[in-house]
Amino acid sequence: MVLHDCRAARTAVTNTPAHNTHTSHIISAAERSHFRLANGNDGPFNYRNNNAATNQSSSSHSMRGGSLNTNAGYYVPAREVQARIERKIEVAKGNGDIHNERYRGFLKKAAGAYGIDQRTFNGYH
Numbered sequence: 001m002v003l004h005d006c007r008a009a010r011t012a013v014t015n016t017p018a019h020n021t022h023t024s025h026i027i028s029a030a031e032r033s034h035f036r037l038a039n040g041n042d043g044p045f046n047y048r049n050n051n052a053a054t055n056q057s058s059s060s061h062s063m064r065g066g067s068l069n070t071n072a073g074y075y076v077p078a079r080e081v082q083a084r085i086e087r088k089i090e091v092a093k094g095n096g097d098i099h100n101e102r103y104r105g106f107l108k109k110a111a112g113a114y115g116i117d118q119r120t121f122n123g124y125h
Contacts, residue, residue, distance in 0.1 A: 026084075026091045035103040041095040065113045082114040089120055098124050 025032075026046050032039065068076045089107050092098040098107075098121075108121055 026087050027097060031103070031106075035097075035100055035106065037097045037100055037103060041097050043095065046091050046095060063109055063113045065115070078114065082116065085110045085114055086116060086120075089116075093124075 025042070027037070027042075031037070032042060065078060066081075067078045068081055070076060085107070089098070089111065092103065092107060098104055104121070104124060108118065110116075111118065111120065
């Protein structure tokens with residue numbers, strides 16, 4: 001088996017304006033630290049690729065629902081925030097972070113603020 005180093009080709013493609021992408025965490029490093037989530041759960045399932053405009057972190061998390069503005073000044077509509085929370089819940093279930101009581105409480109509160117069906121937490125106490 002021959003392995004090829006594709007880093008140069010990937011960098012050339014992803015740094016062109018039409019393909020300016022970023023890799024980011026779904027459950028952020030800051031959340032992992034704040035809720036003391038196990039680093040061993042931070043695997044490929046917790047990453048996504050998006051363009052620079054859709055991949056920005058918000059400057060604050062609203063627990064009242066609604067849209068947010070990112071640290072870079074991008075507007076994130078409420079539906080996108082809701083989708084991000086839904087994805088965080090999915091990832092937390094997949095990697096076991098959902099069993100962290102504090103983090104699960106945070107996700108439940110965020111889900112409630114954005115009208116996400118609380119039954120998604122059934123089976124997790």
